[in-house]
Amino acid sequence: MTDQPNAPAGAQTVWDLPLRLFHWIAVSAVAVSLVTGYLLGDHWLFLHVAAGGVLGGLLAFRLAWGVIGSRYSRFATFPLRPSGVRRQIGHLMRGRSDLHTGHNPVGAWMIVALLAGLGLLVATGLVVWGGQEHQGPLSAVIGYKLGHGVKEVHEVLAALLLTAVGIHVAGVVVETVVFRHPVVKAMVHGRKPVPGSGETARTVGLTHTVVGLGLMALAVGAWLYWFYLPRPAVAPVRTSQAYTRDCGDCHWAFHPSLRTAGTWRTMMAGLADHYGEDASLAPDRRDQVTAYLVAHAAETADTEASHEIGRRETASGRITDTRYWQRRHRQLSDQDFARPDVGSKMACNACHRDADTGRFDDDMIQPPKGVPA
Amino acid sequence: MKTPFLTGLVLAALAFQPAARAASLLDGYADAARAADAGFAGFSAGRGRALFAATPGTGKPDTPSCTTCHTADPRAAGRTRAGKAIAPMALSVSPDRYADPAKVEKWFRRNCNSVLGRACTAREKGDFIRFMATQ
Numbered sequence: 001m002t003d004q005p006n007a008p009a010g011a012q013t014v015w016d017l018p019l020r021l022f023h024w025i026a027v028s029a030v031a032v033s034l035v036t037g038y039l040l041g042d043h044w045l046f047l048h049v050a051a052g053g054v055l056g057g058l059l060a061f062r063l064a065w066g067v068i069g070s071r072y073s074r075f076a077t078f079p080l081r082p083s084g085v086r087r088q089i090g091h092l093m094r095g096r097s098d099l100h101t102g103h104n105p106v107g108a109w110m111i112v113a114l115l116a117g118l119g120l121l122v123a124t125g126l127v128v129w130g131g132q133e134h135q136g137p138l139s140a141v142i143g144y145k146l147g148h149g150v151k152e153v154h155e156v157l158a159a160l161l162l163t164a165v166g167i168h169v170a171g172v173v174v175e176t177v178v179f180r181h182p183v184v185k186a187m188v189h190g191r192k193p194v195p196g197s198g199e200t201a202r203t204v205g206l207t208h209t210v211v212g213l214g215l216m217a218l219a220v221g222a223w224l225y226w227f228y229l230p231r232p233a234v235a236p237v238r239t240s241q242a243y244t245r246d247c248g249d250c251h252w253a254f255h256p257s258l259r260t261a262g263t264w265r266t267m268m269a270g271l272a273d274h275y276g277e278d279a280s281l282a283p284d285r286r287d288q289v290t291a292y293l294v295a296h297a298a299e300t301a302d303t304e305a306s307h308e309i310g311r312r313e314t315a316s317g318r319i320t321d322t323r324y325w326q327r328r329h330r331q332l333s334d335q336d337f338a339r340p341d342v343g344s345k346m347a348c349n350a351c352h353r354d355a356d357t358g359r360f361d362d363d364m365i366q367p368p369k370g371v372p373a
Numbered sequence: 374m375k376t377p378f379l380t381g382l383v384l385a386a387l388a389f390q391p392a393a394r395a396a397s398l399l400d401g402y403a404d405a406a407r408a409a410d411a412g413f414a415g416f417s418a419g420r421g422r423a424l425f426a427a428t429p430g431t432g433k434p435d436t437p438s439c440t441t442c443h444t445a446d447p448r449a450a451g452r453t454r455a456g457k458a459i460a461p462m463a464l465s466v467s468p469d470r471y472a473d474p475a476k477v478e479k480w481f482r483r484n485c486n487s488v489l490g491r492a493c494t495a496r497e498k499g500d501f502i503r504f505m506a507t508q
Contacts, residue, residue: 251455276435277454278486282479343456 013204014101015190016070018212022062023187029054030118030165037158042362043373049129049136053227056122057220062115064215071203072102079105080112097179101194110168117161124154132304133361139231144302237296239356246281246289251346254319255358256296257306263317264293305360320345331372341368395464395471399502405495413496421504424497425462431490439488447508463508471502 015023029051036048066075084105091097098104103111130138131147175181186192190204237256244253256264268290271279281289298310314321329345336342342350349355351371354364367373399416406413426445428438435454436442442459443451448466451459460467471477477498485493493501 249457250453251457272486273433275454276433276487278433278483280483280486338456343452343458344454346455347457 011191012101012194013190013202014072014192015187016073016204016208016212017190018061018065018209018216019069019073020187020190021213022058022065022216026055026058026118029058030161033121034158034162041373043365045133046363049125052122052125052129053224054220055118056126056227057223058216059115059119059122060223061216061219064219065212069212070205070208077102078108078111079103080108081105085109097175097181099179099181099193101192107171110164110171113164114161114168117157117164121154121157121161124150124157128154134303134359135361137226137229137231144304144307148304148307237358239358240292243289243292246285247279250277250279251344252349252355254346254348255305255355256293257298257301257303257358258310258319259293259298259317260311260313261294261297261299263313264297265290267317268293301358303359305358336371339368339371342371395502395506398471398474398477399499401474402495402499402502406499409495416496416499416503418500418504418507420497421500421502424501425504429489432486432488433490436484436487439484441488447505462505464506465508470505477502 032051033048033055036044036051040047065073068074071077079100079102088098088105092106100107102108126136126138127142127150128147129136130140131142131144132151133139133147134144172183175183182192239253239255243256247253259267267274268286271281271286280286298306301310303310308324309319309322312322312324319325337345337347348360351365351367351373352360353366354361365373403413403416406416425439425443425447430437442453443462447463448461450461453459460470462470464470481493481498485491485497
């Protein structure tokens with residue numbers, strides 16, 4: 001994969017090895033993020049985020065490499081002038097495409113668009129991950145509402161990126177099939193036939209390979225280190241023992257952040273007829289539990305569950321009557337809930353391994369075998 | 374009075390602590406039952422069995438009987454309406470079942486009201502535990 005001393009006559013190494021590696025790792029990471037983002041459920045979020053993490057590091061490398069890389073990797077050599085773009089489009093309209101040693105003008109603009117799009121996707125992804133899931137580098141500084149709002153932006157950008165990727169691939173197919181320019185092979189082994197015969201100077205050296213690979217490893221490593229650095233979890237209190245003792249005999253003791261203070265007060269005042277049963281407590285215990293629930297009610301938390309379920313009051317007081325709960329569990333049948341290892345719709349902790357923390361992270365969903373996630 | 378059974382219970386009480394506490398709980402209920410009815414002549418496992426299996430129709434519609442949640446077999450695990458497992462009621466299977474008086478009282482208060490629509494008498498509670506001690 002490195003520079004060939006005996007390259008075929010008229011061919012020249014234009015893409016250095018680090019650039020080619022960048023390209024193909026980025027292709028894989030983009031593929032993973034598109035598949036996990038568009039096709040797979042939320043419990044694949046960890047993989048989506050990992051792909052975004054790799055992309056972030058790769059982009060940092062690419063920006064540096066655009067300044068200090070080998071000749072055709074440098075942004076300064078990108079033929080971005082409008083006159084060149086107009087000329088190339090004019091040629092294409094007449095069914096002609098000149099082979100360029102580096103990027104052609106339209107291709108260069110596509111690289112700019114792809115890099116910018118990916119950068120924005122990584123940035124907005126960090127905001128969504130930090131705000132909506134309270135994970136990652138921005139977990140402590142972005143609120144749920146902001147994260148949730150930026151998710152819309154992230155989705156629009158993803159659609160734009162998907163379109164750009166489609167155009168990029170279409171352009172490559174046209175170049176390869178219609179005009180017989182071996183651009184895909186060039187991105188594999190780095191060599192491209194040199195148009196004309198004047199330019200034969202070597203633009204890629206061993207230094208590029210060594211420095212570039214080191215820089216890429218450093219950039220991706222440092223980025224991922226920052227990305228996954230353990231951070232204090234932004235979470236409401238863990239379910240208390242005293243509360244579990246009094247409420248957890250009949251049903252999983254719901255995390256206090258899943259209902260509002262008002263709902264908890266109403267519920268605790270009506271324990272003598274609690275969903276068809278007498279669930280009364282001695283007055284001192286009842287007051288203790290009520291104080292605990294009110295102190296840690298939905299209004300005090302910033303998790304996705306506290307916003308989408310906890311703050312949504314229902315006439316029955318039931319969590320399962322919230323629209324969000326129903327939407328997120330629509331793939332489950334009554335039989336799934338009735339299984340002995342689940343019990344009922346009240347057994348949040350049967351699948352949500354972090355239910356007692358009130359976080360309900362997507363990647364903590366682990367249904368028993370046979371239950372769809 | 375079923376003397377051989379009481380002897381057995383005392384022996385069991387010596388054998389393990391929780392059962393001993395269940396026995397002292399029974400003593401308390403016996404005192405209360407005597408106070409309520411001078412003619413009280415001891416607890417009956419048979420009456421306890423009948424209470425456990427009864428469907429009085431005076432409680433809440435979702436809990437017509439003890440057996441709704443505990444199943445008809447005291448040695449089997451039950452299930453709450455919310456789907457959580459309930460340890461078997463029989464003392465032989467759940468030896469520390471009736472060891473904590475506050476807990477026993479909490480559940481009699483809740484469940485008698487749910488099934489019977491009223492509080493249980495001391496005699497009913499004693500009969501119930503006596504029945505569970507024979508299971």
